[in-house]
Amino acid sequence: MPSIDASEKSDFRKMIIDVNAGTRMKLVVAVAKTPAHATINVMRISDMSGVQSWEISNQDFMDSGGRVTREITMHAADRFQINFHVYATGPKAEVMFKVADDTGTDRYRRYGVNGGKELFAVRGAVGVIAS
Amino acid sequence: MTYKKIAMVSVLWWLASVASAQDPVAAPQSKCNADEVVDQAAAMLANAVLESPTATPPLIENQSSPSSGSTTSNVEGASRTNLLALAFDANVVSTNSGVLTVSLAPVFDFIALRDPSVVDDQAKYRDYDWARRLGIKISGGGKGDAFDRDGDGVVDDALTATSLSDIVTYEVSWQFGSHDRRDNATFESLQRALKSLPAERDAAFDYASNLLLKAVLADRSLESASCKDLARRMLDNPAFRDAVESGYRTDRAMAPIVDEFAREIDNKPILRLVAQGTQRKAKFGGDKQSFGIRFSKGRADTASGGSNIDVQLDYLRNELPMGGDELEGWKLGTKYTSTWLRKEGWFGDKGLLFSAAGSVEKYSDVPPGQKDSIAKLDLTWSFSVGDKALVPLTITWANRTDLLQDKKDVIAHVGYSFDFDAFFQGIPH
Numbered sequence: 001m002p003s004i005d006a007s008e009k010s011d012f013r014k015m016i017i018d019v020n021a022g023t024r025m026k027l028v029v030a031v032a033k034t035p036a037h038a039t040i041n042v043m044r045i046s047d048m049s050g051v052q053s054w055e056i057s058n059q060d061f062m063d064s065g066g067r068v069t070r071e072i073t074m075h076a077a078d079r080f081q082i083n084f085h086v087y088a089t090g091p092k093a094e095v096m097f098k099v100a101d102d103t104g105t106d107r108y109r110r111y112g113v114n115g116g117k118e119l120f121a122v123r124g125a126v127g128v129i130a131s
Numbered sequence: 132m133t134y135k136k137i138a139m140v141s142v143l144w145w146l147a148s149v150a151s152a153q154d155p156v157a158a159p160q161s162k163c164n165a166d167e168v169v170d171q172a173a174a175m176l177a178n179a180v181l182e183s184p185t186a187t188p189p190l191i192e193n194q195s196s197p198s199s200g201s202t203t204s205n206v207e208g209a210s211r212t213n214l215l216a217l218a219f220d221a222n223v224v225s226t227n228s229g230v231l232t233v234s235l236a237p238v239f240d241f242i243a244l245r246d247p248s249v250v251d252d253q254a255k256y257r258d259y260d261w262a263r264r265l266g267i268k269i270s271g272g273g274k275g276d277a278f279d280r281d282g283d284g285v286v287d288d289a290l291t292a293t294s295l296s297d298i299v300t301y302e303v304s305w306q307f308g309s310h311d312r313r314d315n316a317t318f319e320s321l322q323r324a325l326k327s328l329p330a331e332r333d334a335a336f337d338y339a340s341n342l343l344l345k346a347v348l349a350d351r352s353l354e355s356a357s358c359k360d361l362a363r364r365m366l367d368n369p370a371f372r373d374a375v376e377s378g379y380r381t382d383r384a385m386a387p388i389v390d391e392f393a394r395e396i397d398n399k400p401i402l403r404l405v406a407q408g409t410q411r412k413a414k415f416g417g418d419k420q421s422f423g424i425r426f427s428k429g430r431a432d433t434a435s436g437g438s439n440i441d442v443q444l445d446y447l448r449n450e451l452p453m454g455g456d457e458l459e460g461w462k463l464g465t466k467y468t469s470t471w472l473r474k475e476g477w478f479g480d481k482g483l484l485f486s487a488a489g490s491v492e493k494y495s496d497v498p499p500g501q502k503d504s505i506a507k508l509d510l511t512w513s514f515s516v517g518d519k520a521l522v523p524l525t526i527t528w529a530n531r532t533d534l535l536q537d538k539k540d541v542i543a544h545v546g547y548s549f550d551f552d553a554f555f556q557g558i559p560h
Contacts, residue, residue: 016354045344048341089317118312119321125164127348
């Protein structure tokens with residue numbers, strides 16, 4: 001994967017994303033210049049019970065060229081919270097997480113560059129509600 | 132341009148500015164992300180309830196590096212200076228005093244110049260581990276040795292090469308050990324050292340985010356509140372407060388483990404095997420070969436800057452220019468580098484860099500009238516001027532005064548030198 005594009009550095013400052021039922025949400029974690037470990041947890045907002053959870057290892061990133069994609073489909077009245085955590089190292093590590101809808105439009109995005117920490121963590125949380 | 136035209140252009144520019152500022156397509160944006168609110172809340176808690184948050188410590192860098200450039204050290208360290216920046220500036224080839232050098236040390240920098248994706252892509256970076264260990268340098272040209280070329284019993288001056296093939300010097304090296312944070316093994320060891328702490332921190336902050344998202348769902352107008360306001364409001368909720376505090380405490384518990392791990396990485400020794408040779412036309416002197424080991428061990432210390440020790444052991448074989456038996460010898464050198472007075476701030480953040488380097492060379496079968504040993508000791512103090520300039524002051528002792536010819540002044544067997552070249556770098560002529 002080439003270096004994460006500079007245009008992806010801007011934040012989509014959304015806490016809650018409204019989507020139509022049936023929308024397929026694409027969750028993408030991308031890393032560059034670093035070994036990394038990531039988790040994505042999709043939880044029900046009401047009680048924080050787990051719906052889906054993915055652990056993405058260093059090897060997954062390497063096998064896929066640094067970009068790993070997962071998908072969830074929203075049903076009517078679904079209220080999910082998507083949490084992600086990426087741990088990385090390396091002096092210039094780049095990490096990006098985004099949530100895109102099935103039209104390919106980015107709805108949420110977090111981006112981080114290691115500014116000198118030994119262990120570099122990028123995390124985020126977003127709510128997705130379907131009607 | 133007339134005043135009317137200037138006024139018209141100004142009005143048009145102002146209208147364009149207003150139009151772009153009020154882009155009707157742009158969606159209303161929240162003031163901040165959920166995790167930023169949690170971070171703000173953690174910072175507020177840290178200031179108000181917990182101990183003061185500490186600043187992020189800088190990356191601890193080991194100072195082990197070979198002597199290079201115009202410094203006067205006569206001992207080489209094991210780890211190489213990273214020439215990546217040099218490679219990206221397409222400066223793999225350099226010239227100095229009539230010597231043309233092609234430096235692929237490490238070879239990875241040259242590969243990165245050709246294919247930058249090996250730097251960005253971790254899989255490729257891993258695959259080229261060998262290239263970060265292998266170094267190759269080839270130089271052509273320069274000055275030969277001073278020796279009696281015409282057999283009249285008088286040593287003639289050294290000749291300068293007129294062609295690059297007159298004097299060719301090469302070096303091949305292989306490095307064992309690394310301080311690279313991007314090594315997979317390093318990252319995996321760090322994960323093991325942290326055990327379940329990252330997961331505990333994540334769970335606490337996830338729960339805090341969950342409470343925040345619930346609050347925003349209950350009142351969507353909160354989405355446009357400022358990060359600080361939202362954090363302040365959420366801290367009134369005891370469950371949110373507890374979750375943030377728990378996450379913050381776990382985060383703090385990770386810090387010393389990570390610091391200790393970084394120190395361990397930087398304190399790991401580095402070993403480099405080096406083969407060097409010089410091939411020359413007879414009038415420039417005899418051919419030379421050497422095989423050596425370089426060892427470096429650092430002691431990382433964020434506060435004081437740390438210290439480093441380098442040891443060099445070489446076997447040397449020099450062909451005599453006028454034929455006869457080859458000279459054989461050994462070179463043993465060691466160099467100690469340490470940062471002084473960093474805390475005091477007298478020499479800026481970088482402090483005063485001190486190094487002591489000594490070497491002894493001993494040869495067998497030397498021709499009559501020549502000494503069979505070379506001994507040298509350098510004491511160097513370097514201080515920073517600006518961001519990049521490093522000004523060294525060196526005092527050198529040698530067992531032969533001819534080894535001190537490049538010094539500013541020589542008294543008995545002791546000479547001194549200073550190098551202000553770096554100070555004047557960047558000043559336009």
